Amino acid sequence: MNAFAMLDALDAPLKEDPIFPVEPKDRGRASELDRQVGLDKLLKVVGHGVTSWAVPNAAKRGFKAQAQAKREGLTAGVFDKHYAWKHGMACLEWKDGTGDMSQAQIDWGNMMHRLGFRVACVRTPEFAHALLSQWGAPVGRIA
Structure with missing residues (x-):
């Protein structure tokens, strides 16, 4: 490798x-929005103490x-939705069954994780609910 190639490698x-939870891909046909x-909808029934907001995709x-x-x-790279409850917050990146995270999303998620925030890439409401529950959000059990 010549000196120019080494410098290019350093700049890459x-x-x-x-380094945060990522739900495995699935074969479900539901869209990311669905x-x-x-x-x-689930949080309206079992998560009365949780509020959420979307981050628009520019x-x-x-x-x-x-x-x-x-x-x-x-x-x-900022994640799609943020969820907050008394003394807690989480940022979730939603993907459909086959979608991949961009490198910007991975970098943002890793940075937030290192700062001590709860972040994850999720695909199903059930996995997201389980994480929120694990992280201390006031979400009831689902049947």
Whole structure:
């Protein structure tokens, strides 16, 4: 390897694997949105102490709106939904049955995990519910 190739290798970003929970892929046909809505419906029944909000995906906006979002502090990789309860919070990245996380999402999730936040990549309402319960969210049992 010549000196220029070595310098290029040093400048290349390191690609880490996730150090936070990632639900395995599945064969389910439900969309990412349908899966998120499934947890929202479940929380209306068993998670009265949990509130959530979505983080808009600027990549799906027009150029002008995207530029505005960047000026406002848009950060690549921020997870889809945030869930909060008294003295607790979690950030979940939702994927459909076959979707992959981007490197920006992995990097953001790893950084947040290292800072002590609860983060995960989930695919099903049941897995997300189990994590929230494990993390101390006031969610009741599901049948």
